Amino acid sequence: MTITGSGKVIPHLDLLTDEQKSEIHEYSTKILFSTGIRVDSSEARKIFRKTGTATEKNNRIFLSRELIDWAIKTAPSDFTLYNRSGKVAFDIGANHLDKTRFGIGVTNTHYQEPGTGKVIKFLRKHMEVSTRLGDALPNFDVISTIGIPSDVSSKLSDLYGVLDMYANTEKPLIILILKDNTISKVFDLLEHLHGNISGKPFVLPYINPVTPLILNYSTVEKMIATVQRGLPVIFSNYSMYGATTPYSSAGTIALLNAELLAGLVLSQLIKEGTPIVTGSLPAGFDMSTMISTYTPQSFLMNLACAEMMEYYRIPHCGTSGSANGWGPDLHASSALWMNHLTSCLGKVGLAPFVGSNFDSLVFSPTSAVYADRIIKLAKNLAGGFLMDEKSAVLDEINSVGPGGDFLISESTIKNYRKEIESNPVWPGTTLEKWMNEGNPKAIDLLEKHTLNLIDNLVKPANYDELISKGEEFIKNVASQSK
Structure with a gap:
């Protein structure tokens, strides 16, 4: 707990000491200097060599401490992300650690229908409704690439996906582009629809290396293309301890931090001052099922990564709690609660991929609605409470006296609706009322609420115009590639 100058008690999680942060940095720099990182792009190797302080052997690049320290100092500590209309959405970075930002996603191949729980292939219409839902849910700040539409050509799925996201939300976008040679066309599409996309950036491309210690060709090309367009970039790695990283x-x-530092260095060598968000998605590897899994240990590693980025004063992106649930169920809720609460109490900057199940293969609108509720409660807890003479209401206590009540006291009337609001999903009820209503199941009420939200989603005013304009652009791209 911390008591601020305004008398507010703020709960927080601090994991690492300053000495431990320094040790992690030392371990990571040793990895980059001694083990090095494999760089598959000849252009990237050339960029590293030009510094005169990085060496190359057999496509491995070995980075000096001086080059790493230079990149840390050069990268911006924070930057502003805008919405589609050019209004400030939020600031992210070392000076804005009081609030974790959440988004829905990401790159799911399937869709779980609300109400039935049936899992089907992800289609364009699912991107549309899921994006509108994310736009409507108040505790999501960004929309990430929710799924991969299967009803269009795989060569064009990135373009259609970005079009359907852009046309259905005002919120900032985090885009994950699958095809190596598509990202420039995606930027062209956004400029065709929007005009200048770098002046007030509303789109954040998300790229990742291959763990352990590979800067693959595709990631480098996407980073270069992003930086050349004047956009910020997310550089995030994914690991399964015991498989792709040590147990x-x-x-x-230490290993994941080394990879992030390598990506940071490359971004600043491409263009000094490039805004970059770095972070990790640490998970465990279940050898009995051959799938990844979140564990208490992986959530601790997520917090440690966030604290390292704060140590470097670099904006951070972390885990989202989308794990191996079978839908919006008890299995999923443990990871959602653990992730969102620790993120809000720790120093996590972005948690952008909420709403997936089955090892991030299936997007569930109902899970996203459930998570929206969890995020709100986690934020409320992280907000703390006031502790000063006024909030202690000593005069009120004296007035009520022994044996009285505070039902109509000034502090109750003033604060009740702020603190104890009605729950739109699960209204408070008595045992008798619950039994009289036929013992309703909590999941059924959640599904019903989700379907009601979807039924009342509103098509954006300029949706038809944007879709028509975007589809014409994509048709031209398709015809040119034949």
Whole structure:
């Protein structure tokens, strides 16, 4: 707990000491200097070599401490992300650690229908409704690439996906582009629809290396294309400890941090001052099922990564709690609660991929609605409470006296609706009322609420114009590639 100058008690999680942060940095720099990182792009290797302080051997690049320190100092500590209309959405970075930002996503191949729970292939119409839902849910700040539409050509799925996201939300976009040679066309599409996209950036491309210690060709090309357009970029790695990183938390943190530093250096060598968000998605590897899994240890590693980025004063992106649930169920809720609460209490900047199940293969609108509720409660807890003479209401206590009540006291009337609001999903009820209503199941009420939200989603005013304009652009791209 921390008591601020205004008398507010703020709960928080602090994991690492300053000495431990320094140790992690030392371990990571040793990895980059001694083990190095494989760089598959000849252009990137050339960029590294030109510094005179990085060496190359057999496509491995070895980075000096001086170059790493330079990149940390050069990268911006924070930047502003805008919405589609050019209004400030939020600031992200080392000076804005009081609030974690959440988004829905990401790159799901399937869709779980609300009400029935049936899992089907992800289609364009699912991108439309899911994006509108994310736009309507108040506790989501960004829309990430929710799914991969299967009812269009795989060569054009990135373009159609970005079009359907752009046309259905005002919120900022985090885009994950699958095809190596598509990202420039995606930027062209956005400029065709929007005009200048770098002056007030509303789109954040998300790229990742291959763990362990590979800067693959595709990631480098996407980073270069993003930086050349004057856009900020997210550079985030994904690991499964015991498989792609060491089983020990210390080893995983050191290795993942080394990869992030390598990406940071490259971004600043491409263009000094490029805004970059860095972070990790640490998970475990279940050898019995051969799938990834979130564990208490992986959430601790997520917090450690966030604290390292704060140590470097670099904006951070972390885990989202979308794990191995079978839908909006008890299995999923443990990871959602653990992720969102620790993120809000820690120093996590972005948690952009909420709403997936089955190892992030299936997007569930109902899970997203449930998570929206969890995020709100986690934010409320992280907001703390006032502790000063006025909030202690000593005069009120004296007036009520022994044996009285505070039902109509000034502080109750003033604060009740702020603190104890009605729950739109699960209204408070008595045992008798619940039994008289036929013992309704909580999941049924959640599904009903989700369907009601979807039924009342509103088509954006300029939706038809944007879709028509975007589809014509994509048709021209398709005809040119034949």
